[in-house]
Structure formats: C-alpha cells, structure tokens
Amino acid sequence: MFLCISFSTGTAGMNIALKIQKSISQALNQLFNHEVESEKLGLQPTRKEFEGTYTFVTFPYLKISKSNPEETGKMIGNFLTEHCEEVAAYNVVKGFLNLSVTDQTWLNLFNDITGEKNHGFAPSNGKSVMVEYSSPNTNKPLHLGHLRNNFLGYSVAKIYEANGYEVTKVQIINDRGIHICKSMVAWQKFGNGETPESSGLKGDKLAGKYYVKFDQEYKKEIAGLVESGLTKEEAEKQAPIMLEAQDMLRKWEAHDTEVYDLWKTMNGWVYDGFELTYKQMGVTFDKLYYESQTYLLGKEIVKTGLEKGVFYQKEDGSVWIDLTSEGLDHKLILRSDGTAVYMTQDIGTAIERFKEFPNQEKLIYTVGNEQDYHFKVLFLILEKLGYDWAKGCYHLSYGMVDLPSGKMKSREGTVVDADDLMDEMIQTAEDHTKELGKIDGFSESEAKELYATLGLGALKYFLLKVDPKKRMLFDPQESIEFQGNTGPFIQYTHARISAIIRRAEDLKIDFKKSIDTKKIVPEKVEKDLIYLISDFPEKIKTAAIEYSPSLIAQYCFDLAKEYNRFYAELSIFNESDSDRVCFRVKLSEQVAKTIKAGMGLLGVGVPEKM
C-alpha cells in the first residue's frame, strides 16, 4: 500500500507538529537516554473532549522511563514547556500526554498561511505520473460505474498535481472486438440507416440500442433452435446472428473495407456521444489510446520472455508463465494459435507507455476490483521481465456501485445511465433551489450554472466520499440530499463565507491589513479552524499516498462543519474591536479558500452565491 513516494515539504503549517516531535525526541534522549527518530514518534490530534491540540501516547515508552504513565507524561510535558517554544501547557490523562500550542504560534502560523498564494499546493517537483481512467467500451453508453471510475481517476490526478507532479491523464478506449461487431451487425440488419441525426439519439446511446437489439434477436434465435431440437449449448454456437458477428470480426481483422468503414462510422458516433458526457462530468484527458491500435502489441515481448526463461511454452505452442512460487497459478500469455489475450496486450501497452514517457514515476490504472488478480499478475510479469518501472505501476482498485435493488445488470435493464443520472441530479438541484426561493438576482445563465454546480457537486461528492476500495451503495433518492455530509452542504458554506466577505467590503472593513498578533488571542473554536487549515497540506499528501480522494472529502466536510459552528456561535460584525472583526473575516476568507481548493481536488466547483 505505501509505496515509496517522496513529497516536497515546506508549506506553512505542518512544521508545528514536526518541531514538537523533534522536542519529544530530545526529551526521550535527555530524560531516559533513549534514541528515537523524531519522525517515528506518533503525534496525533487531541480528541475533542480533552484540552490540547496534539497528543503523544506514552504507553510504549514506559519500559524506557521505568515509571508509571502519569509520571512519564509529566516528565516529558515539563521538558517540553521548558524547551519547546511551541508548547504552552500540557495535561496528562493516563498514558496520554496532551499538549497545548501557544497562541503566538497559532497566530504566526495563521499569518503565514494567509500570506501563501496556494496553500497546500506544492511547487513542481519535476516528477511525472500517468493516470488512466474511464476506458470504456464503444458498444454502450457510460453508466454509474463509469462515473465512480472517472471521478476517482480525475480526482487522483488532481491530487497528484497538487503535490507537484506533472500528470498525464489517459484512457484506453476498447473500440474493437466481438461486442462492437454485435452492435454493428444489429444496426446493419435492423437499423434502416438510422443515424444520431435522424434519430435524435446521442451516438453512444444509438450504438447501445443496437447492442441490446442484438441480444434480443440472439435470444429469439436460440429459442427457435432449441425448439427444433438442439441443445442450448449447440443453439448458442449456431445462432446465425452470432455467426454473422464472428464473421464480421474476422473481416475487421482482415481490414475488409466495408466493415472497416461501418466500424469507423459507428465508433465516430459513439465518440461524439462520449465527448458530451465527459464534458458534463467535467473530466478531461491528455491522451487517448485505442485498443484497435494496441491489441497486437505485446506479441514481440513473448519471444524475449521465452528467451529469458520467464515464460515457458507448452506442447500445443501456447505460452505460459509459472507464478506458483509467488502463490499464484499458471497464467496464459499467448494462445496456441498465436492470438493474444488481454494480458499480452496489457504487457505491450505498458511497455509502449514507458517508452513514450520514459520519466514516468508511476502509472496508475483506475480499474474495478474485479481485475485485482489480473493486475497483480501483470505487474509481476513486468517485474520478472526486468523492467525497473514495474514497481511504479499501481492498480487503483475500486469497488462496485450497488443499487438498493441490488447489482446493476445490463441484461435486466437495471443499469443507471450516466447522462440520465447527471440530468436528474441537476434537475433536482433546480427544483430544490427554486423551492427555497434562492435565485433572486440570478440571471438565467447564472441560475443554470448554479444548478449544474450543485447537482454534479452532490453526485461527485457522494461517489468520492467513500473509501475507493470499498463496495458502496448508491441510492438515487439519498444521493440528491442536500443536507449533512454532502457536496451542497460544503458548497453552501463557501457561498455563505463569500457573503461575509462581500458584506465586509461593503462596510469598508480593511480585513486584509496585517494583524497585530500580540493583541488578538483566538478562542477555542477559532483554534480548531486554524488547526484544520494548517493540516490541509498534510491531508493532500496523505490522500496521494493512499490514492484516496475520500480523505479530502472528509476533510472538506470537517472544515465546513467546524466553520458553521463558528458562524453560529460568534457574531462577526457586532464586535466593537475592529481588530477582532478583521481577524475573523480574514479567518473566514481563509476557510473559504481552503474549501475551494479541497473541493477543486475532487473536481467539484463552489459557488459564490446560492
């Protein structure tokens, strides 16, 4: 899980914890004559119900201190208040040493953060990564599962960018194979020359329609054949429409002009359709790969593998790899008739990509967890073939999206279409906004933009807030909620802060002036906010290491929730002390910036007004 990734540091905020860790290390050394690397000392945020900001657990060091937990905590605590200028006070509860940070430290930190242009975003580190996601088939439209895939991949790409990487976003489009031929055959037989223009259907929907049509006809033919005395297996093999599709695939492989043209035309429709969907989703790609151009790759490498003794050949001519020593089994690399399997072309494609982008530190595949085994094997093979970069390959595996009715099944028509779902979300956002009467003073286009931001924000946040590797439930009704741990709640918080900034400007409050840090002492709730803001760079780093946008989502929610509490408890403009007003507006502004940045990492926009 934790691969070797180096991240640049140096952003304001995280160094408080580092400094304290260093001091604790010194304390252990001087008090108990014990050497520990300061980074290895666990320092965790103090639980809400206790006084303090950081907590150091002393249980593991009792043997060294040769004392009880309370005494040990006191000794370290005393050392810190004396020698560490960040620590103001401490308290000990059992084996937990809770440390309070001095007000001055908070205020200095806050001034540092406001001075930063891009808080949390690391400067370029000269490294690059490639992220693959989406990778659809061209025989049907994108569905809910693709949404999770796309949002996840896109967000991870953003998170890597925030960590200073140059990111190449790619997808490989599965544009060939029997499934495409099925759509083509059905269209040829039953389409009557129907096009996206003539039918008004999106191109991908049109192709999908004929894919379904094929399946219906195929079933009819099977039923007919079974009735005439064939077994089910025989019927499945002999159904004329299936034979036609297989014939078409052979013709395609032989570059038959007529078939090739049809293939190009239909795929062209699908790409036009996909483009609209991607645009609505808000995801982009830097480079597209097409399987029709890569499916022959990898055959060459089989020879090399055989020569190196990584692979072995069976009597029938098929090529295999023995992975039993790794706890896996034997895996087919090339069929006996010399045709490739998925593994073959995936090996070839990976090699091509590293030839094309030699300095790639990582290659991240966003693919569902049903492929866990496949990628495990793929990476192992690449390593055995001697490619150093193989250890930089990572399978960003995610769980299936379930519906309340169970699993999505295309045959049963329970698939949730991506376009329909997004439209529905936007529509609900519109209805809800109008119901609340919140669109006074909005122009038509502004209102539309707001509905899209809210509807898609709700959807993206809903899909990204869950740990990627876990299977999740998507309830269409609940996902459109705007209350609680949702995108719109966070968006609302941002809009609310924007209103405060506008108000402050109207009142001509000079909140951008520097604050006399000696005069202002932040209260508890404000410290929590500053702590959260300062923790942002650390969160981005962790999210990248864990490939998990859900951490960012949780963070944004925490920040918004904390802010709303702050907002409810304290009035900003009724203060007589102008320095305090200035401080709080400035703090609010900083929260808004952080929320905007965090949501941006999820690909979610935040409105100024709603």
Add this chain to the structure above:
RNA sequence: GGUCUCAUAGUUCAACGGAUAGAAUAGAAGUUUCCUAAACUUUAGAUCCAGGUUCGAUUCCUGGUGAGACCA
C-alpha cells in the same frame, strides 16, 4: 473446488494498535427582530461469532458464519 475482498447505530459511511468506537441521515425535542435556516443546539441508538498475540484489538493472527469478485 482454489485465491482475493468485505462485515461497525434502523440506514449510509468514519476510526496510523490508543482515551468514553466518530459523523451523517432517519426518530424525539428546540433555535430565525441579528452577517444566507441548504444552518445551528439537545437527545436516543452499533464493532458477525469463537479463540489467540499485549499495557491496550473495530484494526494484527487462526478457525467459523454471511455477502461479493476472480480463476478454471
């Protein structure tokens, strides 16, 4: 049959081996002359079972039960 993943409030999700297992929703009760009530406050409710490892286990190990995926 073999391998892998998952199991936490009614529900949907959290919790580097750390404190009284957190949130959100749904339920109950409240808060709008005041910067946006898409908000806030209060309240009730959970670790699949059996062992083991240790100062300490939702987390690690073994066995079982249940759900899912992959491989033949």
